[in-house]
Amino acid sequence: MESGAYKRVFLPLLAFLAVGALWEFWANLGIWSAAAFPSPRAAAKGMWELAVDGTLLKHSVASLFRVTVGYYLAVLFAIPLGMILGWWKVGQTLFNSIIQFLRPISPLAWIPLAMLWFGIGDRPAIFLIFLASFFPLLVSTINAVNHINTLYFQVAANFKFTKLETVARVIFPAILPSVLPALRISLGIAWLVVVAAEMIAVKSGLGYLILDSRNALRMDYVMDAMIAIGLIGICLDRVIRQLNRLKFVSWGSL
Amino acid sequence: MGHVLIEGLYKQFVERRSARRVLNGDVDLHAGDYLPVLDNIDLEIRNGELVCILGPSGCGKSTLARIIAGFEVATSGKVLIDGKEVQGPSSDNIFVFQHTALLPWMTVWENVALGLRHMKDKQKMTERVQEYVDVVNLTGFEHHYPHQLSGGMQRRAELARALVVNPEVLFMDEPFAGLDFLTRLKMREEVINMHEFLRKTIVFITHDIDEAMAMGDRVVVFTDRPARVKLDVNIDSPHPRDFACDTALEGIRKEVYAELGVHHAL
Numbered sequence: 431m432e433s434g435a436y437k438r439v440f441l442p443l444l445a446f447l448a449v450g451a452l453w454e455f456w457a458n459l460g461i462w463s464a465a466a467f468p469s470p471r472a473a474a475k476g477m478w479e480l481a482v483d484g485t486l487l488k489h490s491v492a493s494l495f496r497v498t499v500g501y502y503l504a505v506l507f508a509i510p511l512g513m514i515l516g517w518w519k520v521g522q523t524l525f526n527s528i529i530q531f532l533r534p535i536s537p538l539a540w541i542p543l544a545m546l547w548f549g550i551g552d553r554p555a556i557f558l559i560f561l562a563s564f565f566p567l568l569v570s571t572i573n574a575v576n577h578i579n580t581l582y583f584q585v586a587a588n589f590k591f592t593k594l595e596t597v598a599r600v601i602f603p604a605i606l607p608s609v610l611p612a613l614r615i616s617l618g619i620a621w622l623v624v625v626a627a628e629m630i631a632v633k634s635g636l637g638y639l640i641l642d643s644r645n646a647l648r649m650d651y652v653m654d655a656m657i658a659i660g661l662i663g664i665c666l667d668r669v670i671r672q673l674n675r676l677k678f679v680s681w682g683s684l
Numbered sequence: 685m686g687h688v689l690i691e692g693l694y695k696q697f698v699e700r701r702s703a704r705r706v707l708n709g710d711v712d713l714h715a716g717d718y719l720p721v722l723d724n725i726d727l728e729i730r731n732g733e734l735v736c737i738l739g740p741s742g743c744g745k746s747t748l749a750r751i752i753a754g755f756e757v758a759t760s761g762k763v764l765i766d767g768k769e770v771q772g773p774s775s776d777n778i779f780v781f782q783h784t785a786l787l788p789w790m791t792v793w794e795n796v797a798l799g800l801r802h803m804k805d806k807q808k809m810t811e812r813v814q815e816y817v818d819v820v821n822l823t824g825f826e827h828h829y830p831h832q833l834s835g836g837m838q839r840r841a842e843l844a845r846a847l848v849v850n851p852e853v854l855f856m857d858e859p860f861a862g863l864d865f866l867t868r869l870k871m872r873e874e875v876i877n878m879h880e881f882l883r884k885t886i887v888f889i890t891h892d893i894d895e896a897m898a899m900g901d902r903v904v905v906f907t908d909r910p911a912r913v914k915l916d917v918n919i920d921s922p923h924p925r926d927f928a929c930d931t932a933l934e935g936i937r938k939e940v941y942a943e944l945g946v947h948h949a950l
Contacts, residue, residue: 581785585772586756589798589849603789681788681831 456458468650476650477657485639490658492634493624496552497666500559501620508567510608513601514567516575529568537562537623545631555627555635562623563616570612574605607682614670636662685766685884686852688729688752693761695747696910721747723910725761732883734876736896739906740944745889748784748911749855750797751889753779765853776798777853778846782861784838791824792817792841793826799849816844819878822889836867840874847878851872860895863919872899876923893944897937898925915943 450470464472480486496626518584539560543553582604586596628637636655643651673679696718721744729735739745750756752763754773762769765777773779777884786795796813803809807891817826820840830838839859856875860868876899879886890896896903897919905915917940919935928934941947 504687579781579947581781582787584773584779585785585787586799587755587774588777588779590773590775599785601789606789677829678789680828 465647466649468653472650473653473657475650477654480651480654486654486658489634489636489639489655490662492632492638493628493659494662495553496627496635497559497617497620497624499552500556500624501563501617503560504563504567504615504616504620507600508564509571512568512571513575513597513605516572516605517597517601522572526572529565529572533565538626540544541627541630550631552632554622554631557622558627559623563620566619567612568611568618571605571609571652574608575601576610577608578604603678606676606679610673611681613673614667617666617670618663621659621666625659685731687731687766688727688853688885688887689731689764690725690727690748690752691762691764692760693722693725693751693758693763694720695744695751695756695759696720697702720910722751722758723912725911725913727771727913727916728902729885729887732885734886734888734899736881736888736890736900736903738890738893738896738903738944739911740770740908741891743906743909744911745891745906746857749779749857749887749889752853753777753855755779775849775854776851776853778849779855780839780842780846780857780859782858784830784835784842786838786842786845786865788830791827791829792822792833792844795830795841796845796848798845812848812889816848820844820895834867835863836871839863839871843875843878847882847884851884853887855887855889857889858891859888859892868895873924875899880923893937893940894927897927897933897940903936903940905940917938 454470457464457467457472461467468476477486508604515525538560540558541554544557548554548557578601582600583596586600591599624635625637625640628635629641636659639655640652643649643655699717699719702710725748737745737748747756751758752765752770754770754777761849769927770948786792790798793813797809800809800812805814817823822837822841822844825833825837825841829854830841833841842859847922860871872895875886875888878884888896888899897949900919901917903920906912907914917936919933919936925933927937
């Protein structure tokens with residue numbers, strides 16, 4: 431095996447195996463009952479049941495759908511708004527305090543209101559995910575615009591760029607290297623929040639699966655849902671990291 | 685064309701602390717709140733001339749270049765380029781900045797093509813971009829990004845981007861700062877060759893006396909801030925110049941050094 435692949439694949443796998451072994455060992459100590467702390471084998475059996483009858487897929491798709499919609503809405507609003515506020519300094523002064531005021535309020539605090547406004551179903555969950563990813567994205571976009579080298583604006587003036595050209599060919603590409611990590615972080619936050627959001631007003635999703643399994647006292651299913659959340663989280667992160675490979679972004683990592 | 689006429693140019697900055705008073709509406713400023721930078725500059729730059737503007741660091745020579753190029757506004761006085769008063773930046777006068785100002789998210793090709801983006805005839809545009817990429821010896825690096833190039837190559841790419849629009853006046857504000865000594869010497873040579881070939885008006889800002897002596901058709905020496913013209917000499921010696929053999933040149937060089945307060949130049 432090539433040593434790079436060995437390091438990338440084998441070493442992380444080793445850590446997973448070690449944690450699995452520790453888990454097995456702990457379960458066998460019998461500190462908690464098997465019902466309260468299922469062994470890896472019991473969890474695997476439960477995972478098989480959930481996978482075979484399609485429950486796992488159904489709930490994963492439901493969660494991914496909510497995250498996708500809420501997250502895209504956040505990206506769609508936060509980045510253009512951040513670019514506007516980054517450029518328009520009066521607007522920035524005007525809105526900065528209110529943004530900083532709203533930002534630390536946990537999206538979970540909005541749950542009662544979200545349920546009142548949007549009823550039950552997908553919409554309150556999507557709203558919470560939107561809130562969770564909107565503010566980090568907005569703030570880092572504004573910051574990124576603030577930190578664009580002024581030289582680039584002078585070049586734009588020298589070559590008679592229109593406002594639209596300045597946005598499309600200077601501001602947008604200039605902020606990408608710092609917006610991409612923000613995209614990654616806020617996707618992680620969105621995925622964190624979806625589970626909590628699904629514990630309140632819906633009858634599907636991995637968060638619901640956890641709640642429902644707890645009510646049925648099936649801790650093996652609870653653990654399986656947690657494992658699924660972790661695995662999908664890794665995959666989402668992998669996917670979004672591919673954006674860093676874009677050629678016109680690579681200058682930012684210097 | 686490329687004739688620059690500077691008349692009675694005066695520039696003062698409002699000091700930062702006083703600027704806050706202006707913002708607060710308390711605009712009663714006193715003499716000490718102003719920082720005079722340029723003091724009554726009159727200068728005529730002839731068409732096709734390579735003028736080196738020399739002066740101590742921070743004397744205001746960059747400010748002068750920025751005013752001529754339209755990036756800053758003078759407190760009083762005016763600048764005319766080919767008889768037209770400068771109102772703001774224009775793609776007829778391209779500024780080559782102190783630090784590389786290539787847009788890092790664009791390839792060399794895209795950077796050089798910036799000034800030609802409105803050309804209707806794309807075939808012609810491609811030819812012209814290629815021509816100037818070749819002129820600055822970057823053939824084969826068209827699709828590299830700036831960070832993949834050496835400092836000297838970055839400067840050359842920026843030079844190509846400036847020249848491709850066929851500007852009336854080229855401003856170069858200490859363009860070789862940050863390059864190693866050898867690359868500096870080579871870039872000097874390239875700019876001299878380019879100038880002999882294209883005969884563009886070049887306003888070249890530097891604090892390197894030997895650089896000015898080696899390059900300029902004319903050297904203008906500024907005093908310390910607020911800048912006034914202290915010395916204005918034409919240099920007729922042909923390129924490449926040799927200080928050791930050219931007694932007239934050596935005389936001018938000594939004089940320039942003396943004007944800048946150095947009496948034992950090596």
